[in-house]
Amino acid sequence: MERETLRLLEMLNQLRLTEEQKEKVISFCNNREAALKALDAIDTENVERMVHVMPVLTVVREDIVSQPYTAEELQQGAPETDEGYWCVPKVME
Amino acid sequence: MKYETVIGLEVHVELATKSKIFCSCSAHSFGAEPNSHVCPACCGMPGMLPVVNKRVVDYGMKAGMMLNCHINRTTTFDKKSYYYPDLPAAYQTTQWFAPVAVNGTVEIETSGGKKSVRIKQIHMEEDAGKLVHDIREDTTHVDFNRTSVPLIEIVSQPDLSGAEEVEAYLERLKTLLRYAKVAECEMAHGTMRCDVNLSVRPEGSNVLGVRTEMKNMNSIEAIKRAIEYEVSRHIDAIENGTEVLVQETRRWDDIKGKSYAMRTKETAGDYRYFPDPNVMPIVIDDEWFDSIKATLPELPEVKKARYTGEYGLSDYDADQLTKSIAVCECFEDAYSVCGNAKDAANWMISEVMSLLNVKKMTYDMLDLNGITLGELIVLVSGGKVGRANAKKILAAIFDDPSIVPEEYAKANGFIVSNDTGLIATVVKETVAADPKSVADFKGGKEKALMALFGKCMKQLKGNCDPQVLRKILIDHINGL
Numbered sequence: 051m052e053r054e055t056l057r058l059l060e061m062l063n064q065l066r067l068t069e070e071q072k073e074k075v076i077s078f079c080n081n082r083e084a085a086l087k088a089l090d091a092i093d094t095e096n097v098e099r100m101v102h103v104m105p106v107l108t109v110v111r112e113d114i115v116s117q118p119y120t121a122e123e124l125q126q127g128a129p130e131t132d133e134g135y136w137c138v139p140k141v142m143e
Numbered sequence: 144m145k146y147e148t149v150i151g152l153e154v155h156v157e158l159a160t161k162s163k164i165f166c167s168c169s170a171h172s173f174g175a176e177p178n179s180h181v182c183p184a185c186c187g188m189p190g191m192l193p194v195v196n197k198r199v200v201d202y203g204m205k206a207g208m209m210l211n212c213h214i215n216r217t218t219t220f221d222k223k224s225y226y227y228p229d230l231p232a233a234y235q236t237t238q239w240f241a242p243v244a245v246n247g248t249v250e251i252e253t254s255g256g257k258k259s260v261r262i263k264q265i266h267m268e269e270d271a272g273k274l275v276h277d278i279r280e281d282t283t284h285v286d287f288n289r290t291s292v293p294l295i296e297i298v299s300q301p302d303l304s305g306a307e308e309v310e311a312y313l314e315r316l317k318t319l320l321r322y323a324k325v326a327e328c329e330m331a332h333g334t335m336r337c338d339v340n341l342s343v344r345p346e347g348s349n350v351l352g353v354r355t356e357m358k359n360m361n362s363i364e365a366i367k368r369a370i371e372y373e374v375s376r377h378i379d380a381i382e383n384g385t386e387v388l389v390q391e392t393r394r395w396d397d398i399k400g401k402s403y404a405m406r407t408k409e410t411a412g413d414y415r416y417f418p419d420p421n422v423m424p425i426v427i428d429d430e431w432f433d434s435i436k437a438t439l440p441e442l443p444e445v446k447k448a449r450y451t452g453e454y455g456l457s458d459y460d461a462d463q464l465t466k467s468i469a470v471c472e473c474f475e476d477a478y479s480v481c482g483n484a485k486d487a488a489n490w491m492i493s494e495v496m497s498l499l500n501v502k503k504m505t506y507d508m509l510d511l512n513g514i515t516l517g518e519l520i521v522l523v524s525g526g527k528v529g530r531a532n533a534k535k536i537l538a539a540i541f542d543d544p545s546i547v548p549e550e551y552a553k554a555n556g557f558i559v560s561n562d563t564g565l566i567a568t569v570v571k572e573t574v575a576a577d578p579k580s581v582a583d584f585k586g587g588k589e590k591a592l593m594a595l596f597g598k599c600m601k602q603l604k605g606n607c608d609p610q611v612l613r614k615i616l617i618d619h620i621n622g623l
Contacts, residue, residue: 062413064226101219101241101424109423113160113198116167121178124186134177135284138228141274 051079144382145346148374150309150339151301154316155294156326157270157334158202164269164293165193165236165422172288173332185269185291187232193422195220199293200243200425202325203267204435206295207244209319210262214432218243220267220422223414228285229272237268237296239416241424249299249319251311260312261300270294295326301340301351306367313337313363321507322440322468329505330361339366343377352377353388357395357402369395372402446471454484463492467506470496476513481520490520494534498541512544519548529605532557560606563615569602570612570619581620592616 056076060067067075121134130137163170166184184191200218207214219241222234247262272290274283297316303309317328317335328335337360342352355373360366373393379385393402441449443465450461464474470491478487495516499509519536522528527549528536536557540546552558560566573595574581583591599612 062224062415101217102418103420104423106423107426109194110197110200110425111167111194113162113196114167115162115169117169117180117182119182121176121181124178124181124183124188130282132278132282132284134179135275135278135286136178136228137279137282138285139283140276140281141228141283 051076051083146343146374146378146381147346147348148304148370149301149342149344149351150303150305150370152297152299152303152309152312153338153340154297154299154313155270155336155338156206156297156316156320156328158199158293158295159324159326160196160198160202160293162196163291164196164199164267165291168291170292175288177284177286178288181287181290186287187230187290193236193419195422195425196293199267200427201435202293202323203243203265203295204427204432205323205438206297206320206325207247207265208436208439209323209325210244210247210249210265210297210316212244212247212262212265214244214427215241216427216432217241217424218267218427219424220419221416222419223416225271225414227271227274228283229274229287230269230290231272231285231287235269235271236419236422237416238266240418242266243295249312249315251308251315253307253311255307258302258308260302260308263298263300265295265297268294268296301342306370309339309366309370310363313366318443322443324440324468327507330363333361336361337366339369339373341370341373341377343374343381352381354390355388355402356392358392358405360395362397365395365397368397368400369402372400376402440468450484450488454478454488456484456488460485460488460492463496464488467509469509470506473509473511473513473516477517477520478513480514480517481524483520483524486520486524487517490516490537494537498538502541510544511541515540515544515546515548522548522552526608527559528552528557529559529600529607529609531600531605556604556606558606559608560603561608561611563611566599566603566607566612566615567619569599570616573598573602574616574619574623581623584620592620595620 053072053076056067056072125131125136128136160170162168163185166182168180168182168185172180184193204214218238220236221239223237223239224233225235226233242264244265245263247265249260249262251258251260270289270292272285272287274285276283278284299312303312313335320326320328326334330336339357339360340354341357342354344350344352355377357369357373360369376386377388380388392405394405395402447461447465450456450464451458456464464470473495474487474491477490478484481487495509495511496506499506516537519528519533519540523530523533532552532555535555536546536548536551539551540548577595577598580591580594584595596613596616599616600607600609603612
């Protein structure tokens, strides 16, 4: 992994890593890369595409409304609420 | 140098389901208290499992069929990374690898002629919640009522070349989706929103210019103004070097008439799409596919041809009626009862549409039972109820669909009387009280007769066959 790739990943994941953490991540990823490349050697030419790991398809429900929860119940673990809203740090300046 | 504009649209349409896409919370929370339509699933709480609303797939498929798309018989959902608090799971559940519909076309017509706009794909996804920034200075308030409301995103190829084509395309989308009854498509209500991807290039070039995207446009007029502004900004940058164009997302300020850079455009890789392990693949078998295909409506232009050909209506009448599927259905039901297409069309266009205007309702909001309207038309054409009283009955039916026209007419004394003795008495009294009109009529003024006729009809409360009244009135005056 290049340092530029890590910089992009940091930005996309909204993370700020220390130099020590960066070295650790790069080393970890480079080790795994070799293992992943080994998969390329497997011939998958006639193998049907796997769309999901579970052998379950088409789990759907009917379009029926139910409202078993209240905002108060759901907001019990919220650090801060105000007039029915969840409060989060300001996201616009 | 001459330039051409290249535009592709991403149109988000809110589907008209009762509940949300992955949970059973109500999808309709306009004006509701904040967070009154939420549950652990749409609040992104750990451990929740989304379950797909079947009707969302029905509608996604139906929209795809209306837009001539290929329907993917195995369609899957994916996670799209998204770090804003209006989607608390930190991803949007959408479709990337196998959207429900691909490779369609939409036919449009402008002053430049007919054109086919290619549809790249239609995918189903969840909407985000609402962030409120102005309640307090130190925090942002989050309302999850809109989170997970079902959307389809219709992605066109860059086949549009200006504001007129964009308007025609959006209008056509609205018509098709409303005819299919899968969406309201009302930009003013936010149930249809549009991202405009635009670039310019020298005329004849096959190389695309730098593309900018304007997000969440919610009025056709604003879109037209934004396109004009952006085209001019791009050309200015190319010809005069006023700025360096970069691929970015921009915000349109319709009051200032300017666009502003929001952020450099993410690429698909930045979203890090990956299959959502919590949502099982949807397999659409033949039975399901055919059941949706069987519900496809007759297209507006096909209806219009049938109305003018089979029913003998004028182009004008057919145009008016086919503006809305709700109007078409009401008209067709009324016609099935009264058997006179022209009568049914006249009632729809002159009376029903007037009532809608008075009530400030759109044609699509029409909820009048066409069968009941047909029964009312039969009462009028059969001479049982006068037109003035029929209008009163129609107004009553509008407010109370349980009303049966004939019963209502009887209960309110609107049934036309055949009592010629009563009519003769009213005529005699009216004529005696207005000798001037009698003299005027005898002097050749036809309008004077109409004045006397109106007074008699008023006395009879409209419950009189106009032909019978006219004959008795003229006979009486001539006999004086």
